[in-house]
Amino acid sequence: MERENPFCAYLYDLSKLRHHVDRLMTTLPSNFRLFYAIKANSDETLLKTLAPVVHGFEAASLGEIEKIRAVDKEILILFGGPGKTQAEIEGAIHNRVALLHVESFHELQLVNHIAGQKGTTVSILLRVNLRHSVPNAQLKMSGVPTQFGIDEFEVPNAIALAKCLPNVKILGFHFHAMSNNGDSKAHAHFVDHCFERAKSWGKEWNIDISYVNVGGGIGINYQNIEEQFAWDDFIEDLQGVIQKHKDANWQTVFECGRYITSSCGYYAAEVLDIKQNHGKYFCLLRGGSHHLRLPAAWKQSHPFTVVPVEKWSYPFSRPEVTESVITVAGELCTPNDVLARDILVPRVRVGDILLFHYAGAYGWAISHHDFLSHPHPDHLYIESDTLIHEAILV
CATH class of the missing domain: 3.20.20.10 (Alanine racemase)
Structure with a gap:
């Protein structure tokens, strides 16, 4: 099945989330309690996944309190x-x-x-x-x-x-x-x-x-x-x-917050273009800091891997770079829309997908979603990290 639009999605591995939190809970001393600070990611599916396994939730607004109560009427809340x-x-x-x-x-x-x-x-x-x-x-x-x-x-x-x-x-x-x-x-x-x-x-x-x-x-x-x-x-x-x-x-x-959900989340975005300006390669994504604001906010490069996509539908040559240093930029009209700078990659092509790791906290939740009115990413939920690539390549 051919995809109509360039791929862009958040993916959450719910099995990985449960396993991680189970480990934290079982190793905590008996008089300690683990609450999830939902400011890190208040996604409803994640809250439903976490509610049975943590001692409670921490909220920082009435809106967050109401999100929690919509998921669980009795769970303990800190405000x-x-x-x-x-x-x-x-x-x-x-x-x-x-x-x-x-x-x-x-x-x-x-x-x-x-x-x-x-x-x-x-x-x-x-x-x-x-x-x-x-x-x-x-x-x-x-x-x-x-x-x-x-x-x-x-x-x-x-x-x-x-x-x-x-x-x-x-x-x-x-x-x-x-x-x-x-x-x-x-x-x-x-x-x-x-x-x-x-x-x-x-x-x-x-x-x-x-x-x-x-x-x-x-x-x-x-x-x-x-x-x-x-x-x-x-x-x-x-x-x-x-x-x-x-x-x-x-x-x-x-x-x-971050330590609970970060590792279960991924942000994936398709490469739209590769160009060279002033001696540097830029890899442009269908996505960017309006979806994943954390690297721009903290002025750091976010870790990613390249997921190769072999299909190429156009009659002209496919842009690519090999063994090159790239800067990963998004689709916004600002030079601040950068997710990673000066990263050496073995190979990346237009149409490949960059998979950003540790994106389950302070990613979508803190980003300026509607700046320039680009489409929002999909939100996909899986039960095993072995299905990450399968979900991307469908």
């Missing part, structure tokens, strides 16, 4: 975000959010006010902007001036205020501090530091801590996909942290 509206807080209460992460003194009083009007009490964690963070994380939410959380030095004042408010109940602290950290040992040290701060405040203010949320932030190595976060080493180091704090009786929460 965070630096700027919550009254409607969002009301919606969180209506949708029975388990924990609301409070980010400021104003928000603390607003939550208490709304809860009082509704005759209820809201369980909260205070989000802390630590003065300490993980130095090599790609993005930092704490340890530097940012809009997130309550300055560590102001946390005692926030605790004092919370304890005076009748319609909020402080159950612990939220320490989400970074994004895309690849250092497992540094991540374990970060958890240890969070425990130290939580224990100190709990003792000083006589708080019966139920939860310490250490956030997500576990990263993906897009530059060398063979060397990823050392999860087993992390769990081993975590056992030492647990032993050190064996007197703590709280549940520890991870709210991972």
Whole structure:
């Protein structure tokens, strides 16, 4: 069957996703909980796949809360975000959010006010902007001036205020501090530091801590996909942290996004043209950063492989390059529409397909889909990575 239009699609390997998350869940210490931060990818099929295997979901807006409830009426929801509206807080209460992460003194009083009007009490964690963070994380939410959380030095004042408010109940602290950290040992040290701060405040203010949320932030190595976060080493180091704090009786929460769904997703786009300008080869795709914005946003090359397509329907010669360095660009009218720069490829031809790996998080979800009004990619769901090429070449 001949394809009418150039191929462009996101592909999700649901079997790979389940296997990956099952491994994380079975290796987590018993008092740890794994939540999926749906901001990484809120695709409905992925949420339905994950709902039976994770402990819950983390949402950053009322829209995300409603997406979760459309999939599962009972699953636990954590609700965070630096700027919550009254409607969002009301919606969180209506949708029975388990924990609301409070980010400021104003928000603390607003939550208490709304809860009082509704005759209820809201369980909260205070989000802390630590003065300490993980130095090599790609993005930092704490340890530097940012809009997130309550300055560590102001946390005692926030605790004092919370304890005076009748319609909020402080159950612990939220320490989400970074994004895309690849250092497992540094991540374990970060958890240890969070425990130290939580224990100190709990003792000083006589708080019966139920939860310490250490956030997500576990990263993906897009530059060398063979060397990823050392999860087993992390769990081993975590056992030492647990032993050190064996007197703590709280549940520890991870709210991972990228690390959960990235590896199960692929973005595939057909090569439309190959040209040379100013001594450099450019490989132009049916697709681009309006579908996969991450490489342009982070100014990095996204890993890909070439899927050869042998069929060629035209009566003229097929453009190709061999053993050449190429830059992969999309179809948008901007020089910023680049997915990979200066990559050596053995061979690529017009009509071949480039398959981008680790595209299951912060890909389609963060991209400017309708810029220039090009068609959207297809979204395909498979149950084995052996079917990836088959799905592309149909």
